[in-house]
Amino acid sequence: xxxxxxxxxxxxxxxxxxxxxxxFAAVFxxxxxxxxxxxxxxxxxxxxxxxxxxxSKYKIEVFFEADLAKEEALEVVEKIESLSGVRNTTFIDKxxxxxxxEKQFGENILDYIQRNPLPMSCVVNLxxxxxxxxxxxxxxxxxxxxxxxxxxDHQGKLIQRIEAFHSRFTKIFSVVSFGIILITIxxxxxxIKLTIYAKKDLVEDLHIIGATNTFVKVPFLIExxxxxxxxxxxxxxxLAVFLQIGNNFLTQFSTMTIRMDPAALSWMLFIGIxxxxxxSLLAVTRFLP
Amino acid sequence: xxxMENVTYSYEKGYGVKNVNFTIDDAEFAFLIxxxxxxxxxxxxxxxxxxxxxxxxxxxxxxxxxxxxxxKIPFLRRSVGMIFQDYxxxxxxxxxxxIALPLYVVGARHSEIADxxxxxxDQVGLVGKENHAPDELSGGEQxxxxxxxxxxxxxxxxxxxxPTGNLDPITSFELLKLLEAVNHEGTAVLMASxxxxxxxxxxxxxxxxxxxxxxxx
Numbered sequence: 001x002x003x004x005x006x007x008x009x010x011x012x013x014x015x016x017x018x019x020x021x022x023x024f025a026a027v028f029x030x031x032x033x034x035x036x037x038x039x040x041x042x043x044x045x046x047x048x049x050x051x052x053x054x055x056s057k058y059k060i061e062v063f064f065e066a067d068l069a070k071e072e073a074l075e076v077v078e079k080i081e082s083l084s085g086v087r088n089t090t091f092i093d094k095x096x097x098x099x100x101x102e103k104q105f106g107e108n109i110l111d112y113i114q115r116n117p118l119p120m121s122c123v124v125n126l127x128x129x130x131x132x133x134x135x136x137x138x139x140x141x142x143x144x145x146x147x148x149x150x151x152x153d154h155q156g157k158l159i160q161r162i163e164a165f166h167s168r169f170t171k172i173f174s175v176v177s178f179g180i181i182l183i184t185i186x187x188x189x190x191x192i193k194l195t196i197y198a199k200k201d202l203v204e205d206l207h208i209i210g211a212t213n214t215f216v217k218v219p220f221l222i223e224x225x226x227x228x229x230x231x232x233x234x235x236x237x238x239l240a241v242f243l244q245i246g247n248n249f250l251t252q253f254s255t256m257t258i259r260m261d262p263a264a265l266s267w268m269l270f271i272g273i274x275x276x277x278x279x280s281l282l283a284v285t286r287f288l289p
Numbered sequence: 290x291x292x293m294e295n296v297t298y299s300y301e302k303g304y305g306v307k308n309v310n311f312t313i314d315d316a317e318f319a320f321l322i323x324x325x326x327x328x329x330x331x332x333x334x335x336x337x338x339x340x341x342x343x344x345x346x347x348x349x350x351x352x353x354x355x356x357x358x359x360x361k362i363p364f365l366r367r368s369v370g371m372i373f374q375d376y377x378x379x380x381x382x383x384x385x386x387x388i389a390l391p392l393y394v395v396g397a398r399h400s401e402i403a404d405x406x407x408x409x410x411d412q413v414g415l416v417g418k419e420n421h422a423p424d425e426l427s428g429g430e431q432x433x434x435x436x437x438x439x440x441x442x443x444x445x446x447x448x449x450x451x452p453t454g455n456l457d458p459i460t461s462f463e464l465l466k467l468l469e470a471v472n473h474e475g476t477a478v479l480m481a482s483x484x485x486x487x488x489x490x491x492x493x494x495x496x497x498x499x500x501x502x503x504x505x506x
Contacts, residue, residue, distance in 0.1 A: 003399040018381055205377050208337070209391040209438075210367035212360070 008215070012222025019195050023227060026191040026279075030231025030272050031238075033184040038239045038268055040173045046258050051166050054159075060124040060140060061153040068148040073120045076146045080124055085139050090123040097121065119150060181275055188227065188279025189286075192220055196287045203288065217284040224280025225273055232272025236265050290315055291336055291446060291479065296345035298331055304501040305331040308345070311496055311503060313479055315445070318472040320488045321481040323498035329481035332498070333450045336479070337369050338362050350445055367395055370439025370447045370476075374454035376431045378423040384410070384434050385419040391442040409437040413467065429460035436467060440476075447471060449480040453487060461487055 016023050062080065064073045070093055081089045092100065097118035102108050110116060124143070126136065140154055196203065206216050240260065247257045261267070291313040298305040306328040313319050321329050334340040335347050338354060347354040352365040371377075378387050388409055392402045410416055413433040415426075423431055432452055439447055449468060453461035465480075465487060472478045482488055488495065497505040 003402070004393060004396045006399075007393045201377070202379055202381075205379060206390075206394065207363075208339075208366060208371050208377070209394055209442075210363045210365075210369075211394045212363045215363075215394060 004215075008218045009222055011219035012226060015195060015199075015219060015223040016226055019198060022191040022194045022198075023223075026188050026224075026227040026276070027231045027234075029184050029187040029191075030228050030276060031235045033180050033275065034232045034235030034268050034272050035238065036180055037177050037271065038235055038264065040177060041264075042239070042243070042258065042260055044170065044173055045261055047166060047169060049259075051162065054162060055126075058126050058136065058155060058159055060126070060136065060143065062122045062124060062143055062149060063151040063153070064120040064122075065148050065150045066119055068120065070120065072148055073122075076148055077122050079146055080122065080143055083139055083142055085127055085136075087125045087127045089125070092121045092123065094118055094120055181271075184275050185279040185282070188224060188276050189283045191227075192224055192280045192283035193287050195223065196220065196283065213288070217288055220284045220288075221277065221280050224276040224283075228273040228276025229269060231276070232268045235272070236268045239264075290348065290350065291477065292346075292348040293332070293335070294346045294348075296335060296342045296347055298335060298340055298342050299501075304328070305340075306335070306498070306501040306503075309498075309501075309503050313446075313477055315477055316472065316475045318469065318478045318491075318493040319480075320491075320493055320495045321479060321498060322483065322485060322488065322495055323481075324483055327498045328501040329483075329498060330450055331501070333371075333448050333479075333481060336446075336448055337366055337371060363394075367391075367442060368445045370442065370444035372432070372435050372439050372447065372449040372452045374451035376423065376435045378431055378434055378438070380423055383420050383422055384415060384426065387423065387434060388437045388441050391438060395442055405441055406437075409441045412440075413437045428455050429457075429464065432456060432460075432464055433467065436464070436471070440471060444476060447476055447478045447480075449478065451481055451483070453482060453484060458487070465491070 062076075064076070073093075074091060077089050077091045080086060094116050097120070098109060098116060101118060109118065124139070126139070136154060136159060140152055143149060143152055203216055243258060243260055250257060291311075293309045293311050296309045297307050299307075309328075309332065321332060323329050331340065335342060335354070336349050338347070338349065338352070338357065341347075341354050349365055350368050352361065357365065379390070382390075385406055389402050389406045392405060397405070407419075410419060413436055415430060415433055415437065418426060418430065423434070426434065432455075435452070447468065452468075453464055456464060461484070468478050468480060469491070480488075495505070496503060
């Protein structure tokens with residue numbers, strides 16, 4: 001049994017050497033596919049990080065009406081804090097506002113104006129984590145409906161744009177990857193089909209001498225799996241080298257680096273081998289009698 | 290044992306065989322003679338069940354054409370050794386690998402395969418040619434390699450379809466003697482040929498087929 005398994009594996013391996021041209025076409029297809037998918041995935045992962053960072057910086061600033069009492073303002077702050085999507089709030093009374101002004105501009109505003117013109121305000125921090133779009137407009141609308149609110153500053157439009165861009169990128173990434181995978185499966189299917197035609201005599205002879213269908217098919221499947229393995233491995237190595245070169249270049253003028261998922265090799269091999277296996281399986285099912 | 294009972298098979302473009310009846314016992318040697326296109330190859334294919342009769346029943350060993358399941362056909366073929374006029378040796382592997390292939394198919398152990406293949410190469414007189422590709426062998430050598438490949442799995446039946454068709458008279462005669470030696474060991478042999486001079490006077494049963502009809506048995 002083990003000898004037969006070794007024989008079948010060796011046959012699949014030998015097929016790689018015997019059909020160099022078709023094997024090259026298949027390996028190159030997997031390589032290109034994995035380069036594209038790998039690149040998109042790396043871009044996606046790094047964009048995600050940027051999005052999470054931006055989400056963590058989102059905040060709403062609420063300014064209260066000038067004649068509102070501090071107790072009333074604190075009641076409104078309590079209501080804001082209980083809203084869904086709000087993580088916490090920081091209340092800034094008139095005195096604190098003066099200190100912030102002094103810190104920012106280096107001068108005390110009360111030295112120039114007799115009464116304090118700065119309004120009470122509240123910084124609303126939003127929930128930061130989660131792989132979901134952040135839509136702050138419902139929160140802003142709710143806050144606007146509370147009494148004593150004079151003005152609300154927020155980055156709603158910018159946030160919406162960034163989130164929309166991210167969402168569009170994710171959709172395009174999925175569609176492009178799916179399309180490329182289908183094309184590669186079709187290329188693998190055709191290369192294995194060519195191999196099957198090239199080995200028509202072998203297939204016929206194997207059937208004549210009593211080989212089961214499994215015995216005939218397994219070497220073609222192994223050939224496909226090996227093509228997927230080689231193509232994905234080369235793609236991973238090329239991406240890793242390019243990433244290293246790119247990061248060396250980036251670090252010259254930025255602290256930002258592009259990172260590769262530590263599990264990238266595993267999932268690239270998994271996707272590459274799966275694509276090749278599906279292509280080979282379709283070919284042997286359709287073209288072997 | 291091979292048995293054909295009222296077997297008919299016709300191709301879309303012409304006749305195959307009509308109402309054929311014969312039995313070949315265990316360890317019997319029989320010739321099937323007839324001109325090209327008379328139905329010899331069709332009979333061979335019916336025996337190893339590459340074709341199935343449209344009427345009648347073919348029995349090969351313990352397998353019947355009317356009862357066999359598709360997945361059992363490989364097991365039938367493991368008990369039959371096939372020899373062809375055009376050898377059917379695989380060009381991309383050497384003599385040793387060609388002969389060893391049926392043993393990998395039946396799941397023999399590697400050490401056993403080496404012993405049996407070497408023994409078989411010795412029996413057919415091809416020692417020293419193990420690493421030769423089929424194209425590096427003469428026609429007679431290729432046919433002997435083909436016999437070795439058919440015999441290596443210890444078949445109950447040998448089907449030889451025009452095995453001497455591409456060989457000169459002397460090599461053909463040597464090959465026939467080799468098949469007779471195999472038969473003496475207890476393997477049934479059915480050999481198709483259109484060369485009457487080669488097979489006459491050998492003391493074996495001769496069946497004559499013409500236009501798909503078995504004339505003499």
